[in-house]
Amino acid sequence: MQDDLVTVGEAAEQDGLLYRIRRLVLGGDFPPGAVLPEAFLAQEFDVSRTPIREALKQLQHEGLVEIRPKVGTFVREPTRREIIELFQLKESMEGLAASLLARRGEVAELAVLRRNLEESEMASLTHDTDAYARLVHEFHWTIVRGSDNTKLVEHYERLMNQLAYQRLVLRTVEHPGRLEASTREHRAVLEMIEHKDPFGAESAMRNHVHASSREALSDPATDPRR
Amino acid sequence: MQDDLVTVGEAAEQDGLLYRIRRLVLGGDFPPGAVLPEAFLAQEFDVSRTPIREALKQLQHEGLVEIRPKVGTFVREPTRREIIELFQLKESMEGLAASLLARRGEVAELAVLRRNLEESEMASLTHDTDAYARLVHEFHWTIVRGSDNTKLVEHYERLMNQLAYQRLVLRTVEHPGRLEASTREHRAVLEMIEHKDPFGAESAMRNHVHASSREALSDPATDPRR
DNA sequence: AAAGCATATGTTGCATACATGAAGAGCGTC
DNA sequence: GACGCTCTTCATGTATGCAACATATGCTTT
Numbered sequence: 001m002q003d004d005l006v007t008v009g010e011a012a013e014q015d016g017l018l019y020r021i022r023r024l025v026l027g028g029d030f031p032p033g034a035v036l037p038e039a040f041l042a043q044e045f046d047v048s049r050t051p052i053r054e055a056l057k058q059l060q061h062e063g064l065v066e067i068r069p070k071v072g073t074f075v076r077e078p079t080r081r082e083i084i085e086l087f088q089l090k091e092s093m094e095g096l097a098a099s100l101l102a103r104r105g106e107v108a109e110l111a112v113l114r115r116n117l118e119e120s121e122m123a124s125l126t127h128d129t130d131a132y133a134r135l136v137h138e139f140h141w142t143i144v145r146g147s148d149n150t151k152l153v154e155h156y157e158r159l160m161n162q163l164a165y166q167r168l169v170l171r172t173v174e175h176p177g178r179l180e181a182s183t184r185e186h187r188a189v190l191e192m193i194e195h196k197d198p199f200g201a202e203s204a205m206r207n208h209v210h211a212s213s214r215e216a217l218s219d220p221a222t223d224p225r226r
Numbered sequence: 227m228q229d230d231l232v233t234v235g236e237a238a239e240q241d242g243l244l245y246r247i248r249r250l251v252l253g254g255d256f257p258p259g260a261v262l263p264e265a266f267l268a269q270e271f272d273v274s275r276t277p278i279r280e281a282l283k284q285l286q287h288e289g290l291v292e293i294r295p296k297v298g299t300f301v302r303e304p305t306r307r308e309i310i311e312l313f314q315l316k317e318s319m320e321g322l323a324a325s326l327l328a329r330r331g332e333v334a335e336l337a338v339l340r341r342n343l344e345e346s347e348m349a350s351l352t353h354d355t356d357a358y359a360r361l362v363h364e365f366h367w368t369i370v371r372g373s374d375n376t377k378l379v380e381h382y383e384r385l386m387n388q389l390a391y392q393r394l395v396l397r398t399v400e401h402p403g404r405l406e407a408s409t410r411e412h413r414a415v416l417e418m419i420e421h422k423d424p425f426g427a428e429s430a431m432r433n434h435v436h437a438s439s440r441e442a443l444s445d446p447a448t449d450p451r452r
Numbered sequence: 453a454a455a456g457c458a459t460a461t462g463t464t465g466c467a468t469a470c471a472t473g474a475a476g477a478g479c480g481t482c
Numbered sequence: 483g484a485c486g487c488t489c490t491t492c493a494t495g496t497a498t499g500c501a502a503c504a505t506a507t508g509c510t511t512t
Contacts, residue, residue: 037493048467050276053495057280058287063380070473070494085377088322096318151311151388154289155381162377263463274497279465296464296503 017045018055025064025075026164032077036065063162078162080217086163087213091206093156094140098189098205099198100147109146113139113190120186124179132179133169139186143193143205172215185211243271244281251290251301252390258303262291289388304388306443312389313439317432319382320366324415324431325424326373335372339365339416346412350405358405359395365412369419369431398441411437 021041030036038056042049056073059065066076078086101109116139123132144156172178185208192200247267256262264282268275282299285291292302304312327335342365349358370382398404411434418426 035493039493049494050466050468054280054283057284061284061287063377067494068474071475072493082377085375088326088375089319089378089381092318092322093315096314100314149311149314151289151308151385152315155315155385159381261463265463275464276496276498293464294504297505298463 017047017051018058020045021052021055022059022062022064022161025059026161026166028167030075032075035072035074037072062158064164078164083163083168083217084213086159087209087216089159090163091209091213093152093159094144094209095202095206097144097147097149097152097156098193099202100149100152101143102193102196102198102201104146104148107146107148109142110190110194112142113146113193116142117183117186117190120183124183127179129170129173129179133166133173136169136173136182137166143189168216168219171219172212175215175219178215182208182212243273243277244284246271247278247281248285248288248290248387251285252387252392254393256301258301261298261300263298288384290390304390309389309394309443310439312385313435313442315385316389317435317439319378319385320370320435321428321432323370323373323375323378323382324419325428326375326378327369328419328422328424328427330372330374333372333374335368336416336420338368339372339419342368343409343412343416346409350409353405355396355399355405359392359399362395362399362408363392369415394442394445397445398438401441401445404441408434408438 021036024030025036036056038049038052041052041056045052056065056067060067060073063078064076066074068074101107116135120132120135120139122128123135144153147153173182185204189201189204189208192204250256251262262282264275264278267278267282271278282291282293286293286299289304290302292300294300327333342361346358346361346365348354349361370379373379399408411430415427415430415434418430
């Protein structure tokens, strides 16, 4: 169902193990800082430690966990500084995506974006934050996929995994007035794309991501102590 | 010491295995499309197949090799399309880096850049292409590291590995007139950074990368048949 | 002679066993 | 009573063995 939309490029995941463990980490089932014993995961997924180790090593390279040699694997939470850094990258990448999409003709993604905007306005009016969070996710991913740049998609996916973005969005959509502002920004982006204005689209997208990042960083959940 | 500059973020590589195998692949010791048997690498590096497999799996996620299940691991060469895509990303990321660096004060990186530019002009006059290729590498990496954004550095490193950039640069610096043009572009970037003009720096950097990508793509070595 | 099939081989994928090293508990000493 | 040391325990890191599968070879059949 929506999972197909949510996981997007992950469909190409040959071994679901990496994906499943990533969900475990991102889903917050394990408290950040906690250890994930290989033996436990092996038993949990009914495989040997070997494939578990391969997946964990990959997650380490993604920055989601930290493997302290001979000690264990720990769930890693991005520091506030890293969140800022990742948002800067997000702004750049999504700006590029919007620009590339604007250069393309009338492609299927545009219809998805228009429909998404309509549904977002509905969700905004009814203050259905869960639906809105899902729509935001879809909007951004549609633009990135619409860039028709597979390498951008790959790096973006990696970036979003590092950000643990879902958690952040669920917080920011609850800020008063953010839904309406976000929808306006989405509309501006879409209009620029429809006008085939790459610079305008990039600019609008970067503005939007920047605003969104400020919202996320202003949230107390992004613990400033770290 | 210069090795530290060249290998940059790789210093954090705990197991040199991944790094060493990557060098093997990027160094072109294996013909693209050739298999790298795990057993051979295991014997070569005097370890068991297990750490070899971990490294290969990582290289697969980096896009440098392709693991066909139950068949073998093959050296993967980026297609022309992928090179275009990667250059678009490079342009975006380096633009971001230049912008961020321009926002910072007088940092140590600026001195490195100034010195680099001087040496580049020398190399340009004497047509020392090897030295110039090294200096180009240093110039770009210095800007990226100077962005003071570790996540950008990580993604950039990944990107450059995927591009197998060294091979490309060695070709383009031999294009007539390219050295002079490249040096002019570098100067423009540095001036914008010194003037603390983030937008100008980003713009100049993107122009430069764009020009450089056209050079690389015009080279017959970037096989258009693929 | 050509096409199809069975077999053989070589490689990966996973599981298990063992070695290595780190953190913690318990004891002895100051 | 507190500190330091040793030993135990447990988790990871690596090696090896075995099974599964894809490819290639040679044989049989038409």
